[in-house]
Amino acid sequence: MAGTGQDPGRGxxxxxxxxxxxxxxxxPAEEVYREGVRLPDQRGGAPRRPARRRHAPLPVAAAxxxxxxxxxxxxxxxxxxxxxxxxxxxxxxxxxxRVAAAGxxxxxxxxxxxxxxxxxxxxxxxxxxxxxRVSHAGVHVTRAMGARRSGSVPAAFAAGVxxxxxxxxxxxxxxxxxxxxxxxxxxxxxxxxxxxxxxxAGSLGALRCTGxxxxxxxxxxxxLRDGMRTGLVAVLVLLGAGAALAGVALALSGxxxxxxxxxxxxxxxxxxxxxxxxxxxxxxxxxxxxxxxxGPGFAVGAGTGVSATSVTLGALPAIPLxxxxxxxxxxxxxxxxxxxxxxxxxxAGxxxxSRRRGRGVTDWGGLVGAALxxxxxxxxxxxxxxxxxxxALGGGRLASIGPAPLPVAxxxxxxxxxxxxxxGVVAQSFAPAAADRARGRERT
Numbered sequence: 001m002a003g004t005g006q007d008p009g010r011g012x013x014x015x016x017x018x019x020x021x022x023x024x025x026x027x028p029a030e031e032v033y034r035e036g037v038r039l040p041d042q043r044g045g046a047p048r049r050p051a052r053r054r055h056a057p058l059p060v061a062a063a064x065x066x067x068x069x070x071x072x073x074x075x076x077x078x079x080x081x082x083x084x085x086x087x088x089x090x091x092x093x094x095x096x097x098r099v100a101a102a103g104x105x106x107x108x109x110x111x112x113x114x115x116x117x118x119x120x121x122x123x124x125x126x127x128x129x130x131x132x133r134v135s136h137a138g139v140h141v142t143r144a145m146g147a148r149r150s151g152s153v154p155a156a157f158a159a160g161v162x163x164x165x166x167x168x169x170x171x172x173x174x175x176x177x178x179x180x181x182x183x184x185x186x187x188x189x190x191x192x193x194x195x196x197x198x199x200x201a202g203s204l205g206a207l208r209c210t211g212x213x214x215x216x217x218x219x220x221x222x223x224l225r226d227g228m229r230t231g232l233v234a235v236l237v238l239l240g241a242g243a244a245l246a247g248v249a250l251a252l253s254g255x256x257x258x259x260x261x262x263x264x265x266x267x268x269x270x271x272x273x274x275x276x277x278x279x280x281x282x283x284x285x286x287x288x289x290x291x292x293x294x295g296p297g298f299a300v301g302a303g304t305g306v307s308a309t310s311v312t313l314g315a316l317p318a319i320p321l322x323x324x325x326x327x328x329x330x331x332x333x334x335x336x337x338x339x340x341x342x343x344x345x346x347x348a349g350x351x352x353x354s355r356r357r358g359r360g361v362t363d364w365g366g367l368v369g370a371a372l373x374x375x376x377x378x379x380x381x382x383x384x385x386x387x388x389x390x391x392a393l394g395g396g397r398l399a400s401i402g403p404a405p406l407p408v409a410x411x412x413x414x415x416x417x418x419x420x421x422x423x424g425v426v427a428q429s430f431a432p433a434a435a436d437r438a439r440g441r442e443r444t
Contacts, residue, residue: 009401035438037332045234051068053170061141061162062137062165064092064413065137065140066134066166067134067170069134069137070133070170072103072133073104073126073133074100076126077103077126078096081096081272081277082096083270083276084096084107084266084277086100098177098180098435101175101177102183103123105175105185107123108130108193108194108197109127110171112178113183113185115397117392117395117399118394120352121145121281121284121392122284122391123277123280123389124287125280126280128283129153130201132201134202135205136202136205137167137203138159138160138163139209141163141206142156142159142210145159147209148210149211151212151215152210153207155206157203157208159206162199162202164199164202165376168192168198169191171191172187172188172191175187175189183221198352223366224373226366226373227371227374228373229419230349230351230352230371230420231373231378231381231388232377233347234345235382237344238341238412241343241344242288242290242292243286243289245293245337246288249322255323257320258320258325261275261320274320275308275320278321280323281321283389287389288387288389291403293338294382294408294412296407296411297309297403299401299402299403300322301397301401302326302399302400307328308335308337308338309330311325311326312412341411341419342419343419343426345378345418345419345421345422345423346422348419348428349374349426349427350423352367352370352374353367353373353423356370356428357428362428371421372421375413376413378413379409379413380413381412382408383406385408386403386408387405388403389402390402390405
């Protein structure tokens with residue numbers, strides 16, 4: 001200016017200004033595309049259509065995703081059985097691959113007819129891996145359909161049907177390959193079972209990919225939504241406690257388990273394969289331990305029972321995992337373990353109150369309602385875990401192994417509901433006092 005001797009017109013060109021009613025504004029990001037046409041930018045460029053991604057045809061995408069999901073869950077089973085077969089020298093690797101196909105079908109809930117009787121004890125670790133991979137197959141098919149983040153429930157179920165058709169066909173083919181001397185698998189039953197399995201897991205992945213799962217969740221009443229989440233948290237905490245208990249029991253019985261493993265005389269490679277097979281059943285052991293903590297316990301064959309108050313065992317097959325079974329009832333100090341379901345409910349109830357407080361919701365009615373919903377949800381989940389972890393290891397006495405679903409569900413629902421109510425009430429009662437103390441520290 002005049003005092004500095006600088007000309008305002010020098011140094012940079014003066015910027016022209018437009019009247020306020022003629023100034024252009026940059027459209028927000030959600031308005032850049034409208035009805036598939038790109039709006040002109042500020043530089044006056046011509047409207048252009050956005051580049052469309054080319055997607056694979058739906059049958060091709062479903063077939064590729066299904067095959068990849070099947071291979072991802074089949075290879076660990078095949079690795080364990082091939083190690084056992086080649087180390088023992090009793091069967092060839094192709095024969096082990098055939099048996100692995102039967103084991104892979106067993107992981108999806110397909111019962112096998114063997115010379116020793118029906119085999120229906122599902123290796124839950126492989127089942128969880130298969131469900132995870134099939135859910136990803138649903139995601140891939142949804143993307144191939146161009147329905148990602150579309151919020152379309154029909155599109156998600158269409159993707160689930162496409163994955164189910166491909167996965168069911170693979171299951172029928174695997175059953176035809178697994179059938180042979182000493183092993184009978186019905187291809188139609190295997191195909192139907194795997195199709196249902198793939199539809200459920202694939203639809204879940206597709207619902208998550210389209211965003212429909214979030215939409216359905218938001219449409220659910222808040223009390224029910226909070227209760228379902230809290231029940232799931234309580235069951236996960238209880239299953240974690242069961243896994244810890246089973247791990248400690250197996251570690252304390254490491255000597256007998258090692259003796260059983262060495263009795264197979266398969267060498268290091270064979271023992272590694274047997275260890276992999278046992279690891280596939282580790283989640284089953286965690287579910288049994290959770291049933292043990294709840295109270296009803298589980299059975300290891302007809303006329304047997306393992307609970308905190310009594311243990312009745314008969315002759316057991318030579319399986320290293322069975323070395324972790326208790327030989328008698330819990331001692332007096334060990335009965336504290338039976339408080340694990342109540343503690344799991346209290347932890348879930350405390351987290352429920354914390355989430356509600358984080359949303360600014362502190363009403364007692366909603367808290368009590370969600371805590372009461374927690375019990376039935378946890379009971380249903382525990383019952384499903386009992387069903388999934390149970391099965392047969394042959395005919396006769398070993399035709400029934402695992403927890404009884406109904407007692408586990410009923411007892412678990414009652415105890416976890418009480419725990420969730422106690423934890424929620426305590427958390428919400430102490431929250432105002434803690435907030436007052438924090439405000440007092442801020443003033444000082």
